[in-house]
Amino acid sequence: MRVLGIKRIEFSGNEIVLDIISDEGSEISLKINPLFFPAFAATIYKAVENFKNFYFSLNIKNYNEILFQDIYRNFILPYKLMGFEEDFRKKIKELVYFQVQNNFQNRVVVVQSIIDKFNFKSYLEIGVETGFSFFQIQAQKKFAVDPNFKISGGFKDSENERFFQMTSDDFFERFAEKVLPGEGVDIVFIDGLHTFEQSLKDVQNSLKFLSPRGFIVMHDCLPHNFPSSLPSLEEAVKHPDFDGGWSGDVYKTIIYLRTFFKDLFVAVLNCDHGVGIIKRGEPENTLNLTLDEIRNIDFFKLMERKEELLNLKSWEWFSNWLSFFDVQSSIISHTLFFKIHFVIPPVGDRTENAIKSFPHLR
Numbered sequence: 505m506r507v508l509g510i511k512r513i514e515f516s517g518n519e520i521v522l523d524i525i526s527d528e529g530s531e532i533s534l535k536i537n538p539l540f541f542p543a544f545a546a547t548i549y550k551a552v553e554n555f556k557n558f559y560f561s562l563n564i565k566n567y568n569e570i571l572f573q574d575i576y577r578n579f580i581l582p583y584k585l586m587g588f589e590e591d592f593r594k595k596i597k598e599l600v601y602f603q604v605q606n607n608f609q610n611r612v613v614v615v616q617s618i619i620d621k622f623n624f625k626s627y628l629e630i631g632v633e634t635g636f637s638f639f640q641i642q643a644q645k646k647f648a649v650d651p652n653f654k655i656s657g658g659f660k661d662s663e664n665e666r667f668f669q670m671t672s673d674d675f676f677e678r679f680a681e682k683v684l685p686g687e688g689v690d691i692v693f694i695d696g697l698h699t700f701e702q703s704l705k706d707v708q709n710s711l712k713f714l715s716p717r718g719f720i721v722m723h724d725c726l727p728h729n730f731p732s733s734l735p736s737l738e739e740a741v742k743h744p745d746f747d748g749g750w751s752g753d754v755y756k757t758i759i760y761l762r763t764f765f766k767d768l769f770v771a772v773l774n775c776d777h778g779v780g781i782i783k784r785g786e787p788e789n790t791l792n793l794t795l796d797e798i799r800n801i802d803f804f805k806l807m808e809r810k811e812e813l814l815n816l817k818s819w820e821w822f823s824n825w826l827s828f829f830d831v832q833s834s835i836i837s838h839t840l841f842f843k844i845h846f847v848i849p850p851v852g853d854r855t856e857n858a859i860k861s862f863p864h865l866r
């Protein structure tokens with residue numbers, strides 16, 4: 505993230521509070537202890553003298569995932585690395601509700617909105633990687649499955665969270681029955697191996713352990729270009745236009761479910777590489793295809809009929825659809841304006857070590 509401008513500078517105690525506009529269009533409130541940035545602080549002091557309450561005219565609202573990944577890595581994860589677990593949890597909760605309340609369009613908002621709407625208690629994530637989504641999601645019982653966790657600062661089981669370092673197949677075969685709630689898990693977020701076969705298996709296994717009112721949310725149902733849609737990552741990375749994003753052919757699972765599962769409601773939200781929503785109940789409409797035909801749908805064929813094949817829906821549709829359910833909503837406190845305040849923790853050995861590993865915090 506690059507800082508495009510400073511909208512407001514204020515002093516509060518021995519902290520400098522900056523309202524920053526980034527090149528991503530976001531406005532972020534930063535609290536900085538001048539001790540950490542002596543030269544920077546001096547410049548700011550001077551700037552304040554010259555531009556008291558200087559307002560930038562820019563107010564672009566063009567938020568995207570990179571911004572939140574940056575915020576997570578740079579301003580929230582350090583608390584975890586420094587052992588300030590409570591602060592880490594507090595900040596990450598602020599991050600997710602900041603997105604929910606400002607109506608950001610991504611997988612985390614979809615999952616959290618469903619949890620809050622239905623007062624769901626349990627959450628299973630397949631394919632967790634760094635924990636970017638997993639730690640943000642707020643639920644009473646959370647289960648993380650990944651054969652190769654990349655969670656900075658490590659992970660350990662607690663009352664609220666359990667980690668299973670294994671494939672989803674292993675988890676479903678050996679652990680699901682023992683550890684998931686007897687009445688079924690309320691929401692499963694599938695974001696593991698992005699192939700048709702595996703994502704379909706993940707859906708089928710999830711359905712076995714899903715609570716009657718439960719939801720499955722599946723990431724990467726709408727690849728953004730040809731290389732990202734290739735069935736294997738090895739193949740995708742060799743393509744000259746590969747840009748690092750790989751959705752694989754998960755979209756075929758959506759098409760398969762819409763063809764062969766007449767007792768499932770299936771739709772895909774047109775945001776964040778396609779966020780699939782799967783739930784027991786009447787399908788809105790179904791497809792009439794053979795397995796071979798489904799296998800042969802490549803990126804270009806998908807693009808020609810993506811609305812029909814995926815039952816593609818807008819964000820507005822999602823908001824209305826969710827409000828349609830007659831369930832008493834809870835948890836989200838609809839604060840009109842919500843700002844994130846990042847406070848650099850006090851000086852100490854651990855702080856200094858963490859700052860060394862985050863050059864921009866120096």
Ligand SMILES: C[S@@+](CC[C@H](N)C(=O)[O-])C[C@H]1O[C@@H](n2cnc3c(N)ncnc32)[C@H](O)[C@@H]1O
Nearest residue numbers: 631632633636637650651652671672695696697
């Ligand atoms: C795209 S990342 C997940 C990102 C994460 N859900 C998020 O939103 O931040 C995909 C993850 O799936 C994991 N994975 C690959 N094969 C898997 C399998 N068979 N079962 C479960 N997870 C798998 C990978 O190790 C990787 O960490």
